Amino acid sequence: MPIWQDYIDKAKAYHGHICGGQILGLRMSLLGLKLLGLDPYEDLRDLVIFLESDRCVADAAYVVTGVTIGRRRVKTLNYGKTAMSFLNLKNGEAYRLSVADHDRPAQDQDLIAFWTAKKDEDVFKIQKVTIKLNPGEEPGPPSRVVVCQKCGDEVMDHKDVTLNGQTLCRACAEGPYYQVL
Ligand SMILES: [Zn+2]
Ligand SMILES: [Zn+2]
Missing domain, CATH: 3.30.1330.130 (60s Ribosomal Protein L30; Chain: A;)
Known part of the structure; x- marks a missing residue:
């Protein structure tokens, strides 16, 4: 073969x-x-x-x-x-x-x-x-870009989180996987 x-x-x-x-x-x-x-x-x-x-x-x-x-x-x-x-x-x-x-x-x-x-x-x-792609999972240009109100990083594709009225990245909302030295 x-x-x-x-x-x-x-x-x-x-x-x-x-x-x-x-x-x-x-x-x-x-x-x-x-x-x-x-x-x-x-x-x-x-x-x-x-x-x-x-x-x-x-x-x-x-x-x-x-x-x-x-x-x-x-x-x-x-x-x-x-x-x-x-x-x-x-x-x-x-x-x-x-x-x-x-x-x-x-x-x-x-x-x-x-x-x-x-x-x-x-x-x-x-x-x-059947598999449903969530918003922001589709190929193509980013469907949404926001700036995290805590760290200032840009967050694409609906990966941001609203917490106590603030738009945050997941690292700021849930705690990051890294420790800043
Ligand atoms: Zn292997
Ligand atoms: Zn952030």
């Missing part, structure tokens, strides 16, 4: 190694596109991916689809699951795929051979879903 080998080579170059996550992520992404009737070699400008993991599979999804966070086509949820959803913005069609097979290769087993011997329908749980 020369095309499959091409994806393996690309994943190895992009991610740094071939692991179970690469193989599952490549297959999951190819299957997601197939279910949506999309061609991985075309410009997937209407595709949005919802990643439920920030581990290996996330990189494999990029290798197959080329969609990026910066283009607002990747949403990270980090549920700690080897799972992702694929939404076609053009018609609202969406599928969520997760790994249903809890079998893992033994230490000395060949990873690629182990996973490629299994059929998609045995490895993945496929759910047809």
Whole structure:
């Protein structure tokens, strides 16, 4: 399978190694596109991916689809699951795929051979879903830009919070993830 080998080579170059996550992520992404009737070699400008993991599979999804966070086509949820959803913005069609097979290769087993011997329908749980993008989640120019009344940072895309009548960024409203030195 020369095309499959091409994806393996690309994943190895992009991610740094071939692991179970690469193989599952490549297959999951190819299957997601197939279910949506999309061609991985075309410009997937209407595709949005919802990643439920920030581990290996996330990189494999990029290798197959080329969609990026910066283009607002990747949403990270980090549920700690080897799972992702694929939404076609053009018609609202969406599928969520997760790994249903809890079998893992033994230490000395060949990873690629182990996973490629299994059929998609045995490895993945496929759910047809609907996904509503919240205001400010859509691709395209920012739908709203405000200035935080406490720190003065600009906040885009409805990520601001109103607290006691003040318009604030989430860091000021909820406490930041960083400590200023
Ligand atoms: Zn990996
Ligand atoms: Zn602020």
